[in-house]
Amino acid sequence: MRVLFDIGHPAHVHLFRNFILYLNKTGIKTTVVSRDKEITNLLLDYYQIKYTSLSKQSQGLTNMFFEMLSRDWDIYNLHWRNDFKFAFGTSVSIGHLSALSSVKSFNFNEDDDEIVPLYAKITYPFSTKIVVPDCLEFTKWKDKRVIYNSYHELAYLHPNNFIPDIKVVEKYNLKPYNYIIARFSALEAHHDVGINGIHQNLWKKIEQTISNFQVIKSIEKSKTHQIDPWDMHHVLAFAGMVICDSQTMTAEAAVLGVPSVRINTFARKIGYLKELEFKYELTKSFLPEEENDIITFIRTMASNKFELNNYQEKRQLMLSAKVDFNQWMIDFFHQQANEL
DSSP states (O other): OEEEEEEOSHHHHHHHHHHHHHHHHTTOEEEEEEEEOTTHHHHHHHTTOOOEEEEEOOOSHHHHHHHHHHHHHHHHHHHHHHOOSEEEESOHHHHHHHHHSSOEEEEEOOSOTTTSHHHHHHHTTTOSEEEEETTOOOOSOGGGEEEESSOGGGGTSSTTTOOOOHHHHHHTTOOTTSEEEEEEOOOOSGGGTTOOOOOHHHHHHHHHHTTTSEEEEEETTOSOOSSOGGGHHHHHHTOSEEEESOHHHHHHHHHHTOOEEEESTTTTOSHHHHIIIIISOOOEEEOTTOHHHHHHHHHHHHHTGGGHHHHHHHHHHHHHHSOOHHHHHHHHHHHHHHTO
């Protein structure tokens, strides 16, 4: 049996890496293809996952369309040579592969359909199954949905899969809980059109508010980073706070029990982030124009030492209600394999 993984984003390296390593150890042959986006290939190299990079990230809908066609062709040819039984990913192309072959495709997504409407329209009708968290909001393709009680981030940050290492923090001469991580996203995905994040004037006001703390900046598409990508989750786990316009880092901070402030046009939207914010109170979101509320919240959190113990208690409540998503994927795979 051979299984295909199509990985197009750095976050999805983390999502699938433990699952891929498990399959490799148990003798299941895997083929991994990637999209050269940001640090995707760098992470695959670090985790020693063999892969073939099929394309580079394109800009603009026309270029993205031709990139999709090229990836579809390459993936179909790979299947012709390898006879895949299953394909896993967050990928348009594995859905199209199912339309052209007997390969069962399982598309994983944690964004509500209305957040990624184009992706949903060109992917979901062709995918065998759409694997989504129970907090995701959708109205169509109900018969294709496989629902689970977890988050993508719990495939690699659940306590079963990740133990924060204080030595990594010391490597960067950081003092635990006395620094703040600031993450700035490029917001260049097709679903980010018209979306705003942390603008320069707002960041200047935030900097003045947190001037007593060391700030670790992570800037998407920047060639220089203060922290090696494979160390970031350890550094994140010991941060006092995260200020960002990134959905992924918001969720990562939340499942680690680290206070986070998300500032972008998606504030108070997206099912899994709404659950983390309003059910578990592990994060807080604001629109970029809500400057006074943003500054007041950050100032209050900083003056209260970020309420770290309170957030860890909330995290434990969340973990008690959720499952280890990596183990869920392993169990799901065996279930599907047994049905062949």
